[in-house]
Amino acid sequence: MLRILFVCTGNTCRSPLAEGLLRIRVHQEGLAAEVRSAGVSAMTGTPISRNSAALLQEAGFKESIRSLAIQESEVKWADLILTMTMGHKRTVIQRFPGAIDKIFTLKEYVEDDHRILQAIEERERLVTEVQLKQALSQTVTVEERNRIYKLEDSIPDYDISDPYGGPLEVYRQTANEINGSLDKLVKKIRERKDDPQPGK
Numbered sequence: 001m002l003r004i005l006f007v008c009t010g011n012t013c014r015s016p017l018a019e020g021l022l023r024i025r026v027h028q029e030g031l032a033a034e035v036r037s038a039g040v041s042a043m044t045g046t047p048i049s050r051n052s053a054a055l056l057q058e059a060g061f062k063e064s065i066r067s068l069a070i071q072e073s074e075v076k077w078a079d080l081i082l083t084m085t086m087g088h089k090r091t092v093i094q095r096f097p098g099a100i101d102k103i104f105t106l107k108e109y110v111e112d113d114h115r116i117l118q119a120i121e122e123r124e125r126l127v128t129e130v131q132l133k134q135a136l137s138q139t140v141t142v143e144e145r146n147r148i149y150k151l152e153d154s155i156p157d158y159d160i161s162d163p164y165g166g167p168l169e170v171y172r173q174t175a176n177e178i179n180g181s182l183d184k185l186v187k188k189i190r191e192r193k194d195d196p197q198p199g200k
Contacts, residue, residue: 002192003079004034006019008083008084009088013171014163017055018178020065021178022035023061029186036077037068040088042068051166055171078099079102083106084162107156120155126144126147126148130144130148160177
């Protein structure tokens with residue numbers, strides 16, 4: 001059984017949409033997965049946004065989801081942590097560095113272009129090194145900065161758009177964006193059902 005945790009900011013818009021939409025697929029297609037969601041700045045117990053709830057109900061999701069602040073217990077529970085943005089990914093890694101091997105953005109995890117994946121890995125390594133140098137008051141070279149900029153130019157935008165405060169149609173666009181990645185995720189879940197490792 002694969003345990004998946006979706007993460008966004010307040011756990012009221014994007015990650016509950018991802019949770020509910022994937023749980024529908026899990027039920028309909030008999031996938032061996034459990035799904036939860038949480039937020040890096042969530043207030044536990046807050047209702048999800050009305051528009052997210054409306055779209056989930058429209059899709060056939062009957063259960064209620066309330067926001068949850070990400071905690072160590074959720075991180076330990078999860079085999080795979082999929083964030084809505086690169087910023088969320090970095091925040092979760094900073095808080096729970098021991099879980100780094102199972103934390104990805106949703107779009108990154110379902111990416112199948114190995115050149116892009118290698119560029120992401122190099123960028124993340126360089127960003128970490130630069131942040132460490134800055135923390136130690138060491139000089140960051142022009143070459144290091146330029147390499148990061150060059151890598152960023154070669155990497156697609158892996159952030160799921162934030163519909164917060166927008167009308168239902170904006171939420172629907174975000175749901176469609178999430179569903180596009182969930183199609184690929186479901187395929188990966190099927191392919192890896194005999195593989196206990198959460199990595200790519």
